[in-house]
Amino acid sequence: MEKYYSRIEIFVLADDYAGMTKGFLAQHGVSYFIRLYRDQGEKTSILFDTGYDGKAVLHNMKLLGLDINEVDYIVLSHNHYDHANGLLYLLEKRTKKTAIPVIVGKGFFEKTITLKPMVRILNPDWPRNQAESLGAWFIETSEKLEIMPGVSVPGIVKYDERLEFEKEAPEYYIVGENGFKTDFLEHEIALVIESSRGLLVFAGCSHPGIASIVEKVVNLYGRKVYSVIGGMHLINADELRIKRTIQKLRELGVVKVFAGHCTGLKAEKAFLEVYGDDFVRIHTALQISI
Incomplete structure (x- = not known):
C-alpha cells in the first residue's frame, strides 16, 4: 500500500469559534474528521478528538454530510474533558457493532485535576x-x-525533551493512591499524516509545546512538516514565548498553520503577521483539502 494519499480532507467538528456558517455549533473543545483517499478510490476516516459535547459534534457531522459509522480509527490527544468527553455519546450512536480502535497516550486513564481557578477534575465523565x-x-x-501506512502517532514528548521556553510551570496534578503528583501532560499525543507535500501534524492542545512536538516529529520522521493543525496552548503565553514559538516553527520549515481552540488571540495575531495567507484561524465547519 502506498504511503501517501491522493487527497486528504479535514472537517472541523468542534472548536471554540463557530465561524460564520449557519447552523453549526461551537464548544470549548476540539474534534476533527479526517478522510484519506487513495488513488484506487479507497478511503479511510479518522476522528481526532471528540470534543466535550458529543451531541454538538454529531450535529455538525450531520450538517457536513458525514456519518459516525464511517470512522475507522479514533485518536484522543489527551485526557481532558474538552477533547475526550464526547467519545461515549459518539460510540452510542454508532450502529456498527464491530470494535473501533481508540489510540491514546500511556497515562490517559490517570485521574487528573487542576487547582486554578478552582479545584476541578479534568477527565471525561465516562469510565473506561x-x-x-x-x-x-x-x-x-x-x-x-x-x-x-503513512498515519501514525509519534509518541509522547517527555518534560525533559521539551524546548526550554516551553517548560512552563505545571498547573495540573495526577491523583493517585499515595496522594498528588505533578502532571506534566506527558501522555499527550499528536497525529502525523505523511502527505506528498510533507508531514501534517495534528495537535489537540499542545501542552508539551507545539514547537517541541514539531521538533520531535521532524527528528523522528526525517521529513519537513508542511502544516500544523490544532490548538497551540498559547492563550496565556507572553509575547516572548509566542515570538519564540513562531520563530522555531519557521526554522523547522512549517509552511501552513491552522490554529484554534487554546491558541489565543494574541498568538493568532502574531501568526497572521508572520505567516500571512498561510495562517488560518480554525472554526467549526471549516473544511481543509490537501
Missing part, C-alpha cells in the same frame, strides 16, 4: 469499561505507533 462496552478498543502507547 463503559466505553469498552460500546466498542472502544483502547490502544495505549508512549512510543511511535503506526496506525496504518
Whole structure:
C-alpha cells in the first residue's frame, strides 16, 4: 500500500469559534474528521478528538454530510474533558457493532485535576469499561505507533525533551493512591499524516509545546512538516514565548498553520503577521483539502 494519499480532507467538528456558517455549533473543545483517499478510490476516516459535547459534534457531522459509522480509527490527544468527553455519546450512536480502535497516550486513564481557578477534575465523565462496552478498543502507547501506512502517532514528548521556553510551570496534578503528583501532560499525543507535500501534524492542545512536538516529529520522521493543525496552548503565553514559538516553527520549515481552540488571540495575531495567507484561524465547519 502506498504511503501517501491522493487527497486528504479535514472537517472541523468542534472548536471554540463557530465561524460564520449557519447552523453549526461551537464548544470549548476540539474534534476533527479526517478522510484519506487513495488513488484506487479507497478511503479511510479518522476522528481526532471528540470534543466535550458529543451531541454538538454529531450535529455538525450531520450538517457536513458525514456519518459516525464511517470512522475507522479514533485518536484522543489527551485526557481532558474538552477533547475526550464526547467519545461515549459518539460510540452510542454508532450502529456498527464491530470494535473501533481508540489510540491514546500511556497515562490517559490517570485521574487528573487542576487547582486554578478552582479545584476541578479534568477527565471525561465516562469510565473506561463503559466505553469498552460500546466498542472502544483502547490502544495505549508512549512510543511511535503506526496506525496504518503513512498515519501514525509519534509518541509522547517527555518534560525533559521539551524546548526550554516551553517548560512552563505545571498547573495540573495526577491523583493517585499515595496522594498528588505533578502532571506534566506527558501522555499527550499528536497525529502525523505523511502527505506528498510533507508531514501534517495534528495537535489537540499542545501542552508539551507545539514547537517541541514539531521538533520531535521532524527528528523522528526525517521529513519537513508542511502544516500544523490544532490548538497551540498559547492563550496565556507572553509575547516572548509566542515570538519564540513562531520563530522555531519557521526554522523547522512549517509552511501552513491552522490554529484554534487554546491558541489565543494574541498568538493568532502574531501568526497572521508572520505567516500571512498561510495562517488560518480554525472554526467549526471549516473544511481543509490537501
